[in-house]
Amino acid sequence: MQQRVLKLKAQQQIAPNTFELILSGDVAALAYQPGQFVMLQIPNTAHLLRRPFGIVTIEADRLHLIYCTVGVGTKLLSQCRSGQLLSVFGPLGNGFPTAFLKPKQEVLLIAGGIGVAPLLGLLKRLVAHGIVVTIIFGVKTKAALFYQLELESLAKVYYTTEDGTFGFHGNVNSLIEAKLAQAHYQAIYGCGPAGLLQMIARRYQNHPHVYCAVERPLACGIGECYACVVPALQQNDYYKVCEDGPVFSKEQVVF
Structure with missing residues (x-):
């Protein structure tokens, strides 16, 4: 697990109260397994606790996240614009076991x-x-x-x-x-x-x-x-x- 400051590359609403967040930065070397999550700091607020976000994918220099607006913190996050710097901690937790699977199964x-x-x-x-x-x-x-x-x-x-x-x-x-x-x-x-x-x-x-x-x-x-x-x-x-x-x-x- 590592802490990184990433730049908000793009954000869009993809369904009611549901947003896709794309962050760019030094993430390619992160040892990520599908199922893991990151803790993200909501910027410019008094909220001390980070918020958990399940990782969609990490590809090249992009970290893809999806979240629902359920409270003050995520509503504020949905208002962030491209170029905003966000502090991310992770990946955390475990991932889905797949090592036992074989091709064509x-x-x-x-x-x-x-x-x-x-x-x-x-x-x-x-x-x-x-x-x-x-x-x-x-x-x-x-x-x-x-x-x-x-x-x-x-x-x-x-x-x-x-x-x-x-x-x-x-x-x-x-x-x-x-x-x-x-x-x-x-x-x-x-x-x-x-x-x-x-x-x-x-x-x-x-x-x-x-x-x-x-x-x-x-x-x-x-x-x-x-x-x-x-x-x-x-x-x-x-x-x-x-x-x-x-x-x-x-x-x-x-x-």
């Missing part, structure tokens, strides 16, 4: 809303190693979708919307039941709301390779404050999302 990625962010980086890494990928992208409504062209250029994509405005009308579980119930995958990867991760763990409870990135509010990002703990599945204990995660297997935690 098939995997399933399941994304809920902004949970597609870390899965895009994983998707690119898998395809580069010859893995065949299917991805499910579930949202409430068509307006919440983004990155469709990029996803479709790399994988077979199924979309679900709760209101039926695009793709399959229903939730992710209903789509799997209707279209992918008999499909077999070497690994299952997920990221999204807690309910989605719980569904993944239940549906694939007998699968040996199920890994999900957990979303929790983080304060320190380095395991010191214990603000982001999740209960362990097999023992009376807790895991810290920032240090032990954010990626966990279904055998580790209660999603």
Whole structure:
């Protein structure tokens, strides 16, 4: 993990309350694994705590992030313009395990809303190693979708919307039941709301390779404050999302 001051290269709104942030600087040498995150300092404010942002990709000298505006800090960040200097600490946490996969094997990625962010980086890494990928992208409504062209250029994509405005009308579980119930995958990867991760763990409870990135509010990002703990599945204990995660297997935690 390292601290760097990066320059805001570009920022755009890609869906309601959802922004893509592209930072430029000395990031090419960072040892990044899909699923990791960074802690970003909100500029020109009294907010002392950094905010966690899942990494979409690190490519050449560009760090790509996606975030939702959920409070004062992220609203202020959405108003930053090109050229703004931002302090970034990371990458932090662990990434999605992939070393056991072999070329031409098939995997399933399941994304809920902004949970597609870390899965895009994983998707690119898998395809580069010859893995065949299917991805499910579930949202409430068509307006919440983004990155469709990029996803479709790399994988077979199924979309679900709760209101039926695009793709399959229903939730992710209903789509799997209707279209992918008999499909077999070497690994299952997920990221999204807690309910989605719980569904993944239940549906694939007998699968040996199920890994999900957990979303929790983080304060320190380095395991010191214990603000982001999740209960362990097999023992009376807790895991810290920032240090032990954010990626966990279904055998580790209660999603």
